[in-house]
Amino acid sequence: MAAEEVKLLKTWSSRFGLRVVWALKLKGIQYDAIDEDLSNKSALLLQYNPVYKKVPVLVHNGKPISESLVILEYIDETWKQNPILPEDPLEKARERFWAKFNDEKLLPSIWGAFTKEGKEREEAIAAAVENLKFVEEELKGKKFFGGEKIGLADLAFGWLAYLICVFDEVTGFKIVDERYPLLLAWMQEFSQLPIAKDNCPPHDKLVIKYQALYEKLHPAK
Amino acid sequence: MEKSDLKVKVLGTWSSPFVMRARIALNMKSVNYEFLQERLWEGKSERLLKSNPVHKKVPVLIHGDKLICESLIIVEYIDEVWPSAPSILHSDPNERAIARFWAAYLDDKWFPSMRSIGFARGEDEKKAAIAEFEKGLVLLEKAFGNCRKGKPFFGGDQIGYLDIAFGCFLGWLRVTETTSGIKLLSEAKTPALINWAHRFCSDAAVKDVMPDTEKLAEFAKMIASKRRGEAPPKS
Numbered sequence: 001m002a003a004e005e006v007k008l009l010k011t012w013s014s015r016f017g018l019r020v021v022w023a024l025k026l027k028g029i030q031y032d033a034i035d036e037d038l039s040n041k042s043a044l045l046l047q048y049n050p051v052y053k054k055v056p057v058l059v060h061n062g063k064p065i066s067e068s069l070v071i072l073e074y075i076d077e078t079w080k081q082n083p084i085l086p087e088d089p090l091e092k093a094r095e096r097f098w099a100k101f102n103d104e105k106l107l108p109s110i111w112g113a114f115t116k117e118g119k120e121r122e123e124a125i126a127a128a129v130e131n132l133k134f135v136e137e138e139l140k141g142k143k144f145f146g147g148e149k150i151g152l153a154d155l156a157f158g159w160l161a162y163l164i165c166v167f168d169e170v171t172g173f174k175i176v177d178e179r180y181p182l183l184l185a186w187m188q189e190f191s192q193l194p195i196a197k198d199n200c201p202p203h204d205k206l207v208i209k210y211q212a213l214y215e216k217l218h219p220a221k
Numbered sequence: 222m223e224k225s226d227l228k229v230k231v232l233g234t235w236s237s238p239f240v241m242r243a244r245i246a247l248n249m250k251s252v253n254y255e256f257l258q259e260r261l262w263e264g265k266s267e268r269l270l271k272s273n274p275v276h277k278k279v280p281v282l283i284h285g286d287k288l289i290c291e292s293l294i295i296v297e298y299i300d301e302v303w304p305s306a307p308s309i310l311h312s313d314p315n316e317r318a319i320a321r322f323w324a325a326y327l328d329d330k331w332f333p334s335m336r337s338i339g340f341a342r343g344e345d346e347k348k349a350a351i352a353e354f355e356k357g358l359v360l361l362e363k364a365f366g367n368c369r370k371g372k373p374f375f376g377g378d379q380i381g382y383l384d385i386a387f388g389c390f391l392g393w394l395r396v397t398e399t400t401s402g403i404k405l406l407s408e409a410k411t412p413a414l415i416n417w418a419h420r421f422c423s424d425a426a427v428k429d430v431m432p433d434t435e436k437l438a439e440f441a442k443m444i445a446s447k448r449r450g451e452a453p454p455k456s
Contacts, residue, residue: 051326051360063315070321077314089301090287096294101275134275 006031007059009045011038013201013209015159016068017056022155023072025195027079069099072152084152098145099156106131113175114167115217132180139182161190162200170210227285229254232272234261236440238389239292240280241430245385246296248426250303262444293324310382323364324386331357332390338397351403362411373420380424388421395434396441
């Protein structure tokens, strides 16, 4: 059998790329990481993801797959050890639902709270509060979104575990506060997992990056 | 009781392309279901708010006492609970990934760009919206060429996940053609998709749930005037 060739195009800080790293590490899959400079996209990236020209892109034996949740499902279907999705169709649907909720609702609302100003920021915060309530509710009686072990939804929400504290530090505003004890506990549990501990971008480097972005978006008056 | 014997209901509307996805999938599997129609233009019912408290949207698949939301998630659920032929998703992970990629593209980019045509104010905005939308159609024409491998559908010999994800929008596409006065699917730019669209709409699992274009256009007019009447003035 020919040797497997797995490449991952990402950036050092991409939260969508990182969830793919976690999945690959969880399954013990060897891969080549290619860190892109998004201000100067490589020919390889443009060739592998012509529709969006974005990271992450997984390339398996020369075949590219884009969109992080699509990549995660592909990884789970191709490499069966340490499954990310359960067997039961209803449980699978639930994992997919919450992964999608993160990407379409929670993350954009928190990102909006970080990037916007004035009324738009107020609206983003209100949406984030509403979204966080749902997430908190979902964690009732569970250690992880996936139950005893992490699953697709945990990987999707995983960015909270290392990036929220960066946003807190940069903005001086705590969005995931004591109203969400289960979520705070989950963030702790997730960040202690070997895949997370060993594979998160350095905190200080993230603070510098997001501090610079924040100052650019909210110039001091 | 066997999972597949539990009572099945779909909460939805006849006009929603997303609801259509769930119904087509059930039809493909020959699963009998009760269609519970919501009258969304009159407000969201208690039943809907209870069934989908997070998004408060249709479709919701009710399977016994289980509630499944989000149309593409419902389609995959149906394929997994009723695994008998025909399969909705391909068995090969790479084929599945390609189908899921394009389905996400349709929901995230393409359908919103179609809606932008309807919401465009003035000729310039309309022209820009149509140009953007047509770019997407060209991508989809190419994707169809790659996916079909000479067969009639994205899914091969029979309709599959991506056919369902895309084909459900054909009713609204035709309405947009009527109201904008522009042929969006054309022999010149999308010859393969035009033929695919005919085949899709004629499929046994599709034809009874694809809304009549005229009825849909009337409905669109009603919604638009309601929206204009109810929208508060911009301050």
